[in-house]
Amino acid sequence: MSIVSGAQMTGDLDVDCDVVIVGSGAGGAVMATELALAGKRVIVLEEGKNVPAAEHGAMRQSESLRHVWREGGMTTSLGLFGAPTINVTMGRVVGGSSVVTGGVCFRVPDSILRVWSRDMELADFTPEALDPYYRHVEEAIHVEEVPVSMRSRSTELFAEGAAKLGIPVHPLRRNTKGCNGCGRCNFGCPHSAKMSVDLSYLPRAIEAGATLYTDCLVDRVTMKGNRAIGVEGRLMTGPVGTKKGKLRVRAKRVIVACGGMHSPLLLRASGLGHVGSHIGRNLTLHPGFRVYARFDRPVRGWQGALQSAFVDAFEHDGVTLTSLFVPASVIAATMPYAGPKHAKLAEQVDHIAMFGTMVHDDGGGSIHKNPFGREPISFYQCSPEDHVRMRFGMRKLADCFLAAGAKEVFLPILGSDGLTPDAYRRFDLDRVPSSRFEAASQHPLGTCRMSKYAGDGVVDPWGKVWDTEGLYVTDGSILPSSLGVNPQLTIMMAATRIAWRMRDENFSS
């Protein structure tokens, strides 16, 4: 068995299997591997292409956006009622978004698990009960601590400032093996050092007999009564996925793992989701904000691991601070003005350090079918606390950089110029409407959330869609709430838990 390109196939695809998995990202790849290793006949259908490491290395960043990221990285969730409009990024490629991560790996904080296990009555979600699944995934994707020597100068400067303010900075853990700090993680690792699922899981699934079809877009799950019996869709070709032949796969189990923005779309397109259903609701995004700081001396923050350190001291204030870096072209793009004034600021990119804040949001966003095309329409709302958290996180970042000696800080406000230390102290961030914030998200979660009772969510605690048979969701959309930390490890843990239970099931029923 192997990887088959749907774009190269002639005619239609019409096959049978035990399990069909839609989406080859963090959730789908784990399911495929665990079930194929258990002897099930597995087919994985992926909308994106297969992009090997050598091809990542040959691409410029903007070329990677064209070939690996969904919608060229331009997907947005429209902010309602004063919320910021958020740029939501995702991978559309074999390995899904795991291919473009910074590699950061966190377990869910115990405080969140307490809410899940007590308030939401998901009794099995305790640190002890989840530990075996986490450990299994951590070994498979080689989670290791980022050595201090791998930190970029940008991160070092932040850590220096944080130390002066008494804020502890910890090393991050990432899924890497032999990382050389080239800082390209978000555009696919050219050195096969980031253990994304296209490297750590899918090859094992294929070796165990699974077949992965690329360039295959699934349009709907085929239902017979309340039982899922397969999927239908189309093969695609060309840069924007032009329709080719039809695809029809019959299966005893259908696993939807299209990610937080697309799984609810597929369920709805399959006739599920009555009025009042939770499908497509409860979207949380972990809105992220960066603060830049300009230093006198060159920083060249692109040299070093993209993400290497974090601050959890403000977990109870609803923010996590993590190191990050974006290409110099993106920094330049966010500098204000035009012409010579803009050029003067853009020339400072090698003097810029940055750090990010991620908000543990209460959220309340939603996903809707787009009547004019494939990609969903999404809206996002904040709770009053979310607005406070955003500003709190930005202030902490600016404070640390100023303590480290930054000459100016650039807050993530559309069109805003740098602020000198004095100007920053006079600046009233509370008066800036959140809708003017430049926000980004890489973590759409919760849109098919798991629940103890049918009326509270979309899937049961084992990933099965309520009131259906044979239909499961196993990606970021099933997480019961926002985590406050990066989710890939937890998504893979949750998929492992579901797969281990499913592999022992008798598929004749």
Add this chain to the structure above:
Amino acid sequence: MTQVLSDSARRDAMAFGEALFARTLDQAPPADRMAWFITDLDDFVAHLNVRARMLFRLCLFVVTWIAPIVGGRMSRLASLSLPDRIEALEALERTPLSLALFGARAIVSLVYYEHPDAAREIGWDRKCLTAVRAEAGEAREEATVTT
């Protein structure tokens, strides 16, 4: 790859790029660099789905037609002199429509600054840590496995 941006959209993107990236008020970036930029921008847009393309065109529309109006001129951006175009863009930035300018600027900057000369001008050496350490004669420490 066939051209997907119409001739007029290419002219608008060119006028926008020249104003955004001009390093002096009297001179746009070199013509050969701008030609490379437009060709690559076209390829970028060709890889976008219909919605993302429409979004980019919408942002470009705002920059082309609304920026001059908020800058006090009833004309297409491309018809203005370089200093007037720069002024118009800066005026747009101060309005609630700055999100559209931000969107258009993000895409054109991503492409433009990948030109080697443009990258050099802003000090983007695109070197990785290993290369820098190798130059400095330092060895890389091994990552410690913690799980």
